[in-house]
Amino acid sequence: MTYATQLSKSDRIGTDMRASVLDPGGALTVQRRPVPAPRPGDVLVRVSAVGVCGSDAHYQRHGRIGDHVVTAPIVLGHEASGRIVAVGAGVDERRVGERVSIEPQRPDPDTAESRRGDYNLCPHVRFFATPPVDGALAEYVTIGSAFAHPVPDSVSDEAAALFEPLSVGIAAVGKAGVGIGGSVLIAGAGPIGLLCAQVARVAGATRIAVTDISAERRCLATTFGATETPAPDHAAAGNGFDAFIDASGAPSAVRAGIAHVRPGGTVVLVGMGADVMELPVSLIQNREIMLTGVYRYANTWPVARELVTSGRVDLDGMVTARFDLDDVDAALSADRIPGAVKAVVYPGGVPDSLNDRTWSGVR
Structure with missing residues (x-):
């Protein structure tokens, strides 16, 4: 039986829906909200699965990320999949019923950044779950039709939702320029670090070192592409990496990683930690190291779909917890459970076929 058959529900759309809403003080409540109407060029998606990102937890715990501050109630969640149940004017009605992975952004197509293809850098982009824009922890969302990417029935709803963090990994490894026979050091064995390791392996890297303060996470990294997993204070055992990708956001990890990059x-x-940090400028200059960042992604969904459908990247194996919409508070805390990697929320309820795999600890 395909995922489409397993997880399909009635196509009847009501006038209101349930949504998990974060208040500025950090409290979460499930509220009734009107079902959004698709505007011209939009599709209405019944949300199937939503991956929990560290940014979601950060907004709840700290109320802000950089300049983005929670000053009004907001719906979190930007890693999402679902099924198109209605379309706006100008969208082919044959798309109704299509299973999709949502690319959770609305760039302004008229900016210079969007016109040159860097729409992730559009200064006017509206991104899911970035204040004041609501995200996907709700039963329905709308998105531009071009940003609702079809997925085959061989891809689970969970994997389709995780195309989003996979896209971050694709963007990061692409910026790193890692290729056949290359080497890369990755700091942080959370979801993004593990995805970077998988993508680097696909790109042809033969040396993929993943470091983390957690020995358990370092061990897990070997399952997802790492060829070596040194402890942070032993990373010097392997110098001369072609690239270093920081997926931790820790200033100490960034400084240490730069020191291990070849001229x-x-x-x-990639990691979002301190807004300001000290860097070894003379080392960067003397080695002519290229230093850059990753801000989300652009044009990555077709690559993500190919990597997953071909079996070269494993997303299903990263899911370690499943929750209903009423349990978003617990889902946002799942990253504190030893061995946890990725929690997924089902706004319509965890499917019966997965109920025996829903837990309060690691699968």
Whole structure:
């Protein structure tokens, strides 16, 4: 039986829906809200699965990420999949019923960034779950039709939702320039670090070192592509990496990682930690190291779909917890459970076929 058959529900759309809403003080409540109407060029998606990102937890715990501050109630969640149940004007009605992975952003197509293809850098982009824009922890969302990417029935709803963090990994490894026979050091064995390791393996890297303060996470990294997993204070055992990708956001990890990059190598900052940090400028200059960052992604969904459908990247194996919409508070705390990797919320309820795999600990 395909995922589409397993997880399909009635196509009847009501006038209101349930949504998990975060208040500025950090409290979460499930509220009734009107079902959004698709505007011209939009599709209405019944949300199937939503991956929990560290940014979601950060908004709840700290109320802000950089300049983005929770000043009004907001719906979290930007890693989402679902099924199109209605379309706006100008969208082919044959898309109704299509299973999709949602690319959770609305760039302004008229900006210079969007016109040159860097729509992730559009200064006017509206991104799911970034204040004041609501996200996907609700039963329905709307998105531009071009950003609702079809997925085959061989891809689970969970994997389709995780195309989003996979896209971050694709963008990071692409910036790092890692290729056949290359080497990369990755700091942080959370979901993004593990996805970077998987993508680097697909890209042809033969040396993939993943470091983390947690020995358990380092061990897990070997399952997802790492060829070696040194402890942070032993990373110097392997110098001369072609690239360093920081997926931790820890200033100490960034400084240590830069020191292990060969002359002419590349450093890619992905993790969101301190807004300001000290860097070894003379080392960067003397080695002519290229230093860059990753801000989300652009044009990555077709690559993500190919990597998953071909079996070269495993997303299903990263899911370690499942929750209903009433349990979003617990889902946001799942990252504190030893051995946890990725929690997924089902706004319509965890499917019966997965109920025996829903837990309060690691699968």
